[in-house]
Amino acid sequence: xxxxxxxxxxxxxxxxxxxxxxxxxxxxxxxxxxxxxxxxxxxxxxxxxxxxxxxxxxxxxxxxxxxxxxxxxxxxxxxxxxxxxxxxxxxxxxxxxxxxxxxxxxxxxxxxxxxxxxxxxxxxxxxxxxxxxxxxxxxxxxxxxxxxxxxxxxxxxxxxxxxxxxx
Amino acid sequence: xxxxxxxxxxxxxxxxxxxxxxxxxxxxxxxxxxxxxxxxxxxxxxxxxxxxxxxxxxxxxxxxxxxxxxxxxxxxxxxxxxxxxxxxxxxxxxxxxxxxxxxxxxxxxxxxxxxxxxxxxxxxxxxxxxxxxxxxxxxxxxxxxxxxxxxxxxxxxxxxxxxxxxxxxxxxxxxxxxxxxxxxxxxxxxxxxxxxxxxxxxxxxxxxxxxxxxxxxxxxxxxxxxxxxxxxxxxxxxxxxxxxxxxxxxxxxxxxxxxxxxxxxxxxxxxxxxxxxxxxxxxxxxxxxxxxxxxxxxxxxxxxxxxxxxxxxxxxxxxxxxxxxxxxxxxxxxxxxxxxxxxxxxxxxxxxxxxxxxxxxxxxxxxxxxxxxxxxxxxxxxxxxxxxxxxxxxxxxxxxxxxxxxx
Numbered sequence: 001x002x003x004x005x006x007x008x009x010x011x012x013x014x015x016x017x018x019x020x021x022x023x024x025x026x027x028x029x030x031x032x033x034x035x036x037x038x039x040x041x042x043x044x045x046x047x048x049x050x051x052x053x054x055x056x057x058x059x060x061x062x063x064x065x066x067x068x069x070x071x072x073x074x075x076x077x078x079x080x081x082x083x084x085x086x087x088x089x090x091x092x093x094x095x096x097x098x099x100x101x102x103x104x105x106x107x108x109x110x111x112x113x114x115x116x117x118x119x120x121x122x123x124x125x126x127x128x129x130x131x132x133x134x135x136x137x138x139x140x141x142x143x144x145x146x147x148x149x150x151x152x153x154x155x156x157x158x159x160x161x162x163x164x165x166x167x
Numbered sequence: 168x169x170x171x172x173x174x175x176x177x178x179x180x181x182x183x184x185x186x187x188x189x190x191x192x193x194x195x196x197x198x199x200x201x202x203x204x205x206x207x208x209x210x211x212x213x214x215x216x217x218x219x220x221x222x223x224x225x226x227x228x229x230x231x232x233x234x235x236x237x238x239x240x241x242x243x244x245x246x247x248x249x250x251x252x253x254x255x256x257x258x259x260x261x262x263x264x265x266x267x268x269x270x271x272x273x274x275x276x277x278x279x280x281x282x283x284x285x286x287x288x289x290x291x292x293x294x295x296x297x298x299x300x301x302x303x304x305x306x307x308x309x310x311x312x313x314x315x316x317x318x319x320x321x322x323x324x325x326x327x328x329x330x331x332x333x334x335x336x337x338x339x340x341x342x343x344x345x346x347x348x349x350x351x352x353x354x355x356x357x358x359x360x361x362x363x364x365x366x367x368x369x370x371x372x373x374x375x376x377x378x379x380x381x382x383x384x385x386x387x388x389x390x391x392x393x394x395x396x397x398x399x400x401x402x403x404x405x406x407x408x409x410x411x412x413x414x415x416x417x418x419x420x421x422x423x424x425x426x427x428x429x430x431x432x433x434x435x436x437x438x439x440x441x442x443x444x445x446x447x448x449x450x451x452x453x454x455x456x457x458x459x460x461x462x463x464x465x466x467x468x469x470x471x472x473x474x475x476x477x478x479x480x481x482x483x484x485x486x487x488x489x490x491x492x493x494x495x496x497x498x499x500x501x502x503x504x505x506x507x508x509x510x511x512x513x514x515x516x517x518x519x520x521x522x523x524x525x526x527x528x529x530x531x532x533x534x535x536x537x538x539x540x541x542x543x544x545x546x547x548x549x550x551x552x553x554x555x556x557x558x559x560x561x562x563x564x565x566x567x568x569x570x571x572x573x574x
């Protein structure tokens with residue numbers, strides 16, 4: 001096994017273990033911590049594929065900003081340990097079926113695309129920050145601006161909802 | 168073993184560099200506490216530490232021994248995982264961030280290998296982003312410490328610090344965009360080299376002048392990110408006992424302490440790189456006589472240390488201080504004679520470290536002079552002043568570059 005492959009398996013295992021632990025942990029903070037592990041492991045995977053910019057942004061935005069907000073809110077609400085209720089009889093079999101379907105779909109896609117899946121470094125332009133900004137601000141400028149407009153609407157909505165009513 | 172060594176020589180060099188840098192950073196940290204106590208003491212007309220060793224120079228060692236030997240109780244009702252993870256996370260991330268910093272432009276040729284000063288490879292093209300990524304994770308150390316302690320003061324401290332870090336991270340990131348636009352790269356080396364476009368301009372070529380707004384925002388936000396005065400609300404002693412680290416004792420407390428001082432060093436390095444020309448000399452490149460400046464500083468300093476040691480009343484002071492002074496003077500003399508072009512080589516690290524030292528002094532100076540912000544002032548300052556100013560700076564810089572090009 002080559003060194004990158006070893007690193008890949010370590011990071012992939014970290015991501016999967018983090019994701020499972022996210023579901024199984026009983027305390028919200030522990031779940032949030034597991035999610036951070038997943039985010040950082042994913043960033044490591046991006047780095048391994050030569051997408052440095054995406055990796056850094058993954059940690060800054062998801063690992064840093066968003067998860068800090070999660071942790072902040074959990075701390076602020078002082079959420080306690082969750083109670084686990086017994087699974088409903090419907091949820092178990094349906095969930096299992098859905099998991100199998102999803103796993104099959106992913107496996108089929110990976111098997112079919114095999115050779116065409118390449119790391120970002122090999123495809124060239126995408127790995128550099130310049131390449132990304134070329135795409136975002138030239139080729140896909142309208143979808144990009146639409147997305148930012150959508151986020152703006154969401155921010156305005158949140159502000160209106162959070163505003164205290166004037167008495 | 169030798170075959171294995173030669174096969175993985177890059178790895179071995181990196182590990183040696185990591186160990187060396189860790190040693191240097193931790194030592195500098197220890198003496199930074201001494202420096203801080205001395206400077207703050209003199210600002211307040213006191214002597215500061217002066218009992219342990221000459222000029223209190225052994226105080227950091229005594230403090231270190233004390234940290235190691237104190238009882239380390241774990242309070243009842245803490246969340247064990249997060250409680251132990253928090254100081255570890257804070258220290259590990261703070262130390263990792265130093266690895267990104269380059270300390271000099273030229274590699275050392277040793278045993279046929281080019282060894283660059285700094286751990287990260289010189290072509291790390293996400294340098295500044297990697298630093299921001301590491302500092303972005305740094306908040307968890309403080310937040311988790313506050314939450315897991317199961318006590319009200321740490322919780323308040325942790326909450327304050329998370330809110331503060333979220334607020335100031337935006338301004339911090341936005342304020343460097345101007346510098347990045349001027350350099351056209353995330354690589355810290357490229358950012359420094361971009362400030363040397365005109366070799367004759369010296370100090371006038373630094374990013375400080377065109378990016379004065381950016382520097383103001385960056386330094387303020389960076390001080391807030393490191394939880395230092397006047398933004399040290401997470402550990403405000405008068406209100407919160409000790410803030411987020413109230414329930415930590417012994418070396419777990421020391422880990423937070425070391426983390427804070429390490430991030431001070433990182434921020435000082437970053438300010439130097441982004442706005443003060445990194446390792447560039449403030450003088451025009453043609454003034455080669457300024458290359459004797461390290462000697463001009465070292466020789467009188469060494470002589471003064473010898474004099475001071477001879478005057479000292481203890482045997483230790485009389486022996487150690489003159490010895491250290493002799494070494495310093497000798498180094499200064501060697502740099503003048505300069506048999507192997509060492510003087511040329513140390514110019515860049517000399518300027519880099521001098522600038523970092525100035526920033527560390529500014530940090531301590533601020534602690535000695537400024538009062539703490541009130542919480543609402545802190546939030547208003549971050550959101551209503553720093554963020555808009557840094558956005559205006561981005562727009563202005565892009566406009567200037569678009570119209571007049573990169574000068």
